[in-house]
Amino acid sequence: MPDLPVPDRPVPRPGILEIDPYVPGKSGVSGVAKVYKLSSNETPLGASPQAVQAFASLAGKLELYPDGSVSRLRTAIANRFGLDADRIVCGNGSDDLLHLLAGAYVGPGDEGIFTTHGFLVYKIAILAAGGVPVVAPEKDLTADVDAILALVTERTRIVFLANPNNPTGTYLPFDEIKRLHASLPKRVVLVLDAAYAEYVRRNDYAEGIELVATNENVVMTRTFSKIFGLANLRLGWCYAPAGICDALNRIRGPFNVNGAALEAGIAALADHAHLQKAVDHNETWLTWLTEEIGRIGLSVTPSVANFVLVHFPQAAGMSAADAEMFLARRGLVVRAVTAYGLPHALRITVGSEEANHLVVAALRDFTQAVHHA
Ligand SMILES: *Cc1c(COP(=O)(O)O)cnc(C)c1O
Numbered sequence: 001m002p003d004l005p006v007p008d009r010p011v012p013r014p015g016i017l018e019i020d021p022y023v024p025g026k027s028g029v030s031g032v033a034k035v036y037k038l039s040s041n042e043t044p045l046g047a048s049p050q051a052v053q054a055f056a057s058l059a060g061k062l063e064l065y066p067d068g069s070v071s072r073l074r075t076a077i078a079n080r081f082g083l084d085a086d087r088i089v090c091g092n093g094s095d096d097l098l099h100l101l102a103g104a105y106v107g108p109g110d111e112g113i114f115t116t117h118g119f120l121v122y123k124i125a126i127l128a129a130g131g132v133p134v135v136a137p138e139k140d141l142t143a144d145v146d147a148i149l150a151l152v153t154e155r156t157r158i159v160f161l162a163n164p165n166n167p168t169g170t171y172l173p174f175d176e177i178k179r180l181h182a183s184l185p186k187r188v189v190l191v192l193d194a195a196y197a198e199y200v201r202r203n204d205y206a207e208g209i210e211l212v213a214t215n216e217n218v219v220m221t222r223t224f225s226k227i228f229g230l231a232n233l234r235l236g237w238c239y240a241p242a243g244i245c246d247a248l249n250r251i252r253g254p255f256n257v258n259g260a261a262l263e264a265g266i267a268a269l270a271d272h273a274h275l276q277k278a279v280d281h282n283e284t285w286l287t288w289l290t291e292e293i294g295r296i297g298l299s300v301t302p303s304v305a306n307f308v309l310v311h312f313p314q315a316a317g318m319s320a321a322d323a324e325m326f327l328a329r330r331g332l333v334v335r336a337v338t339a340y341g342l343p344h345a346l347r348i349t350v351g352s353e354e355a356n357h358l359v360v361a362a363l364r365d366f367t368q369a370v371h372h373a
């Protein structure tokens with residue numbers, strides 16, 4: 001065997017340097033005083049006032065380690081959703097859990113499947129674990145069960161599916177999820193990422209609780225970052241079969257959920273009125289934005305979440321990058337989605353009433369400016 005050159009400095013494991021670092025949505029625009037951040041799917045209603053109060057109550061106890069078992073929070077989640085608290089694992093955001101799942105089930109050379117416009121963290125988590133990312137094509141910007149199944153091989157260990165998906169806002173009915181699960185080998189972990197579940201108003205949708213409860217290879221992940229408005233605290237959880245919980249609990253950080261997140265999470269769960277307000281706000285303004293933007297002549301992918309994907313026709317001389325800049329000059333910060341394979345679209349979070357009106361006015365002015373150029 002030829003001698004391999006000895007590196008003169010530490011070299012990351014194979015796969016690590018193939019990772020394109022995740023670029024979060026922008027938060028500001030230089031030179032613009034009032035900024036409306038519509039780039040990260042944050043709630044315009046903020047967190048529940050009770051959650052804010054619970055967060056503040058931690059101020060005098062910063063020297064104490066949190067409860068590493070997160071037991072009061074897991075009990076609160078279990079009571080709320082009718083689950084077994086022992087089958088809940090919490091994380092530092094649901095991103096933490098996605099990485100732990102890949103870390104526990106994917107090894108060098110193993111394959112993990114996600115879809116073309118799926119959430120970017122899936123690819124990062126698979127590569128970080130040393131695995132091989134496998135991308136299943138979508139149909140009409142929607143996950144396609146048959147395309148996913150066609151890519152399953154002996155090496156497949158995990159399938160990540162956001163339902164609804166970010167950044168498209170599309171979803172699969174529960175029948176399709178069940179059909180996907182039924183044809184997956186039992187050794188493959190099916191991860192149903194339900195980050196936007198609370199926003200969905202469709203009779204044929206389900207987050208996946210029933211599938212988790214009755215199988216050994218399905219995990220549902222949830223987050224407090226979106227409708228609960230606690231993105232800054234980093235809090236997510238998953239409901240998983242006993243075997244998977246056991247694996248996650250062995251490799252997670254012993255204090256991966258901080259005490260402020262734990263307290264705020266419990267309070268946020270208890271504030272039903274705040275949650276309902278957020279659901280109602282979204283229902284009203286998601287519909288309004290979709291209709292008004294459509295009326296301008298731009299196509300909007302039908303969304304069941306708290307954002308819309310707006311497409312800019314190249315044929316009409318429009319570019320998403322120009323639109324992004326046009327909106328930014330008015331303080332409207334939205335999400336470019338080129339990294340998601342959507343170079344001609346922008347993702348816009350449903351904002352406050354004021355922000356939503358400004359978005360529609362800006363898009364109208366942008367399209368008129370292009371027509372008259
Ligand atoms: C926002 C989002 C999450 C949540 O991430 P956190 O780490 O919990 O903040 C997970 N999955 C998808 C698809 C998302 O859009």
